Structures are given as structure tokens and as C-alpha cells.
Amino acid sequence: MISQEIEFFAPKLLSEALALLQRHAGSARPLSGGMTLVPMMTLGIAQPEVIVSLNHIPELDYVVETPEVIRIGAMTRHRTLETNTLIRRQFPLLADAASHIGDVQVRHRGTIGGSLAHSDPAADYPPIMLAAGARMKIASAAGERWVAAREYFKGLMQTDLRPGELLTEIEVPKLAGKFGCGYQRLHRIEGNFPIVNAAAVIEKGFRSVRLALGGVGETAILVEVEKHLKNGLSEAALQSVSDAAYAAAKDAPSDLNGDSDYRRAMARVYAQRAIKLAAAALPAN
């Protein structure tokens, strides 16, 4: 059993949750799927005194489209993103990434908002958020604000979220028809976190290119490669992408899955693979 005494709240409305998080700012943790937080509590690594469960707030669980964007509620489960027809059609990168997270049981319960709030440096979503140019909606009892993905990830498991605030929505642009996308991850065992992952989003005619890497630093990072691909794919362009990825991965950590040099070498490989995949997925004409 978890040793820390917990005061538990299960609000049914977002407004109630935000009021609770404000009242208990500092001692409260919002609980979404709990796939990381609950084991951390069991192990005594996290010891929140107040839990505000978001699992009973239907208004945070949705996938909807507007003419330009897809809006994803923070409590949308990974399994929903993996199987949702709108996501699969308009943002297949995200469906693909979601399908690699943990296992079926974890994907049934874990949420995109929980994952992005936890912000593991090798998680599947962050490079995709960066490459796609996503925006995060952050709410508190005082109001709402929007943060671009590139401003959101701050450090090792650190985000722009402040005490009393909640990530409530992820907004991603519709990419189908105008962009080619690719996502690649290096892992040894089904369901494990990637050791290195890479996401690429290329606009038709190589008008814009965004490449992001995960697992090679304290947060996922964007790698500047657009200038190398002005004239499309070539051996020389891919070599430049590889060199840029290697340079950007200079702070890659060492652990039992691989040392820093290995991760930097894999950053080269996975950056090129993601770019090649995205280029191959570019819509014709």
C-alpha cells in the first residue's frame, strides 16, 4: 500500500478540478491515467498529499476537428488516439506513436495529457508535438493560456505548467494532403520507452521541414535541417541531416540502454530514417 496519506477528490467538472488545484496548489497532483504517477506513489518516489482525479471529467475527453486543426482533450486515452479514424486520417503520426506506448492495458488507461505533463525525455509524443507545431492549452482557476510546443518542454520532466495549472487540450494542425510525416523509434523490447526517437514533418515541395529528436537530452529537441533539404532529398542532404542530428544530440545521456555516444550515433540514423519516411509520404503533386 502507498504509505503517504492521501486526500482524494474526483470532480466531475473541469471548473471544480481547477478550483481544487488552486486551493491545494503545492500539495495536490492531478491524476490522469496514473500509469506513471500511481507506480511512483507505490514506490514512494512521489508522495502527493492531495490527488485530484481527472478521470470523471467527460469534458476533457474528446477528439474534434475544425477546418484547420484537430483538438484533443487532455484526458484522451492512448488507445483512442491509436484507433480514432479522424486521427488516423489527419495525423497518422500521432496514431502510430500512440500504438507504441506500453501495452494494450496501459494504452486503455494512459492519456496524452498525462504523458505530456509528465514529460519523460524519451516519451513518444514530445518529438511529434515539436515537429507538428502543436500548441498546448493550459488552464487554471485564473483563466486560460496557450503555449507552443517549442516553449512547453523546459527540462528533465519539467514543463511550462505551474502549480495550480492543468494541461487541458492539445491542438495540432491538420497535415493530410499538404505534408508528409514520419516517426521512428529505437527500442529493444515491445512496450519500452524509446532509446532514441525522431519525428519529421515535411511540407510539399520541401517548402518547410521540421525534425525533432527525443531521448538525446533533457527534453525532446527540434533540429534545424530545413536549409539542407531546400532541393529535396539527396545523399549530400541526408549526410547534412545526419551531421545536424549528431551535433544537436551533444547532451545525450548515458544509461543501461546505451551510452551517450551510442545515442548520438543513433540520432544520426533515426533522423535520416524519419526524414526519408516523411519524404516518401509526401502527397503526390
Add this chain to the structure above:
Amino acid sequence: MKVPIEVVVNRKPHHVEVDTRTVVADMLRDQLRLTGTHVGCGTGSCGACTVMLNGRTVKSCCILAPDVDGQEIMTIEGLADDPHHLHPLQEAFVVNHGFQCGYCTPGMVLSALQLLNENPHPEETEIRRGIAGNLCRCTGYQFIIKSIKAAAETMAPKK
């Protein structure tokens, strides 16, 4: 802190006083005495604690008991309608030697049920992905996969 919850387990409503620090797996085992749900790692890796929550498999060691207030759970004890007969999946595991020590079996069977509910004719790779969240340290998985294939044959509507 103790809170009262209402939870439907195996189609029966239960009123339970739970400590807010309790996870669902411990509530099922210690308070409802449904010991078919096993706890292996306690941290979401092994899948021995798999149950169905509102019809979808989850790891019950990673969900706080107060969070299932008003929800519906099915454990391995609720799989067969009649206590004197096995569900076709259980039958297939017995016939095909789909377990040795049996510790992972309740979770394996429920993961297999989830898979076959969504995909009545799975390929072997789909079976392997379907049980990726369940560790077995005895069988090497071959007989488990054989059991699930056999269950698919008997359970699925004929093609």
C-alpha cells in the same frame, strides 16, 4: 482517509469502504476476497493484475480504488457465466497447456478476451502484441499463443 465507493464487480453491485491509498488490485483481493486477480510487480509491468474496467483491460495495481467509484469491473472470477463450466478461453488454456504455475494466467486470459472481442481472427503477430502487457516466466509463450488460437477457433463466428 477512508471513502465509501459503489462499484459493480462481476455484475454484482458492491458498497466498499476503501482507504484512499488502496489500489484496485488490493481492494479486489483483500476486501472482496476475489483472489483470482494476482499482483506480480505492483508497478504496471507484468500484467498479472489485469482486469476489465468498463469493458477494457487495465492494470488494476495502477489505479486507485477510490477512482473506480461508479464503475464496472470484471475479474477472472466473472468470466464464466456459470461457476461449474469454464469459459471457452479457460477451456482452451487447459486443453493446450497454456500455463504452468498459473500466476500470469488470469491476466493472460483477460488480455486474450480483449483481443478476441476486437479481433476474432487474429494473426500470430496480433496475438503476440495483444498479450505484450502480460509476462509469463514459465511457458515461453508458445502454448499460450496456441491456446488463444484454439479459443479463437471455438469462439469466433464462422467465416
